Amino acid sequence: MMEEVPTSVLSSEPCHLGEGPTYDVTTDTAWWFDIREGKLFEAHLRSRGIRVHALGRMASGLGRIDAERQLIVAEDGLYVRTVADGAMTLLCPLEADNPATRSNDARVHQSGTFWIGTMGRKAELGAGAIYAFHRGKISMLYPRISIPNSICFSPDGATGYFTDTARAVLYSVPLNPATGLPRGEPEVLLRHTGVGGLDGSVCDADGRIWNACWGAGRVDVYSPQGVRLRSLRVPARQSSCPAFVGPDLSRLLVTSAWQDMDQAARAADPQAGCTFLLEASARGRAEPDVMLA
Numbered sequence: 404m405m406e407e408v409p410t411s412v413l414s415s416e417p418c419h420l421g422e423g424p425t426y427d428v429t430t431d432t433a434w435w436f437d438i439r440e441g442k443l444f445e446a447h448l449r450s451r452g453i454r455v456h457a458l459g460r461m462a463s464g465l466g467r468i469d470a471e472r473q474l475i476v477a478e479d480g481l482y483v484r485t486v487a488d489g490a491m492t493l494l495c496p497l498e499a500d501n502p503a504t505r506s507n508d509a510r511v512h513q514s515g516t517f518w519i520g521t522m523g524r525k526a527e528l529g530a531g532a533i534y535a536f537h538r539g540k541i542s543m544l545y546p547r548i549s550i551p552n553s554i555c556f557s558p559d560g561a562t563g564y565f566t567d568t569a570r571a572v573l574y575s576v577p578l579n580p581a582t583g584l585p586r587g588e589p590e591v592l593l594r595h596t597g598v599g600g601l602d603g604s605v606c607d608a609d610g611r612i613w614n615a616c617w618g619a620g621r622v623d624v625y626s627p628q629g630v631r632l633r634s635l636r637v638p639a640r641q642s643s644c645p646a647f648v649g650p651d652l653s654r655l656l657v658t659s660a661w662q663d664m665d666q667a668a669r670a671a672d673p674q675a676g677c678t679f680l681l682e683a684s685a686r687g688r689a690e691p692d693v694m695l696a
Contacts, residue, residue, distance in 0.1 A: 405621060406635045409682040413446055413656065414453055417676025421658030422603065423464045423476075423509065424646035424678075428689045433648050434473075435658050435678060438463050438505070443475075444678070448648060456489055464509025466517050466693030474536075474693045476519050478505040481536060483695075494695070497521070497534065497541060504530055508552045508603055508644070512583030513560040515694025518544070520551025526569070533565060535584060539696040544585060553604035553614060556583070557627065558688060564592065564604060564612060571595040573604075573614070573629070593629035603644025608652075608686045615642040615657060622657060622681070635681055639674045647687025648680070655683040 419439035426433045433446045443456040443465070464476035468483070475482040480496040498504045498521050508520040516537040523530030529547040533554070549569035556563050560580035566573045574589035595601050599619030604612050611632065612625040620640045624633040639659035648656045661675040669675055 404634070406633060408635055408684070410636075410638060411680050412674070412677050413448075413451070413680045414444060414678040416444075416453075416455065417661055417674075418442075418444075418658065418678065419676065420643070420660045420662045421676060421678055422507070422643050422660075423462075424603075424644055424656050424658050425465050425467075425690050426646050426648040426652075426656070427467055428650065428652070429470065431650065433646065433656055434465050435644075435646075435656070436463055436465075438507075439662065446678075458491070461505050463506045464517075464519060466509075466511040467690070468693055468695060474517065474695070476506045476509045476517070481517075481519075481541075495536075495539075495541060503527065507531065507550065508554050508565075510554045510556070510605075511691050511693045512556050512563070512578070513691050514581055514583040515691060516583030517693045518554045518563070518565075518583070520548065520554060520565075522548065522550050526550055528569065536693070537582060537584060538694070545589070552602050553612075555604045555606045555612065557606055557610050558608055562627070564606070565589075566601040566604075568600045568602060568617070571600060573601055573612075573625075593625065602642070603658075605645050605647060606688065607647065608688045613645050613655065613683075613685070615644050617641055617643060622655065622683075635683060637679060637681070639677055639679070640672050641675060646690075647685060652687030652689060653683070653685050655681040655685060655687075657681060 418437040424435035462477040479499040482491040521531040533545040553566040575592040576589040577587040599616040602617040604614040
């Protein structure tokens, strides 16, 4: 049964492809991207003040380094961004020699290791991969990924999750909690059936997995065993990624997209691309900082 929870629009600027939300609890600031338009959104939740930063390239993920700096996952590499002035400095390239791919889903492990997905710009079969940025170096974890999504981690850091949306399977993999790197092979946690597809995910403080179901206008909540516990309605069909926000991390920010929608489809889905706040009665978890070395 679909739950209707109190929902508000945080940003009414429609994102072509809204993705990569994260939240800095120290400043009460949410960040997310419009990948296709090369934009970074900054929202101060208490005031509802929003700024939009033009990045000059497609980007999809952000990890906080410290109070002054962020690590941006972009189409051609990882950039250190200075919060005060928005200056971006290339730290290391990632598939920069392959113009057919771009970055997609990403999330920071409790150890400070950054997991990063890439994919074909036209979602070509098997064109992408999932990488780990660990102690200043990038290593490939899983090749031949079509649409990497749902990268998230259990509260104890001992389990990682990811999906290839094209395969409709959510995988779990045992991790070394101290490094965020795999210590075993991925196993199938659940197979998605029905309307929509597995998109971005985040784990709460109790280990439940909150997944945005692309094409179904909802967020599904799964147990660590892969049992669906809740489904929360999102007022845009292409819900893309959730993040816990607010001082007590009890609210859910959800991005969405109007990608691949014609004029008639957008008229039928007028809030497509908006960014929402759901009063989810959740117990979220603060995102860790990314470690550069």
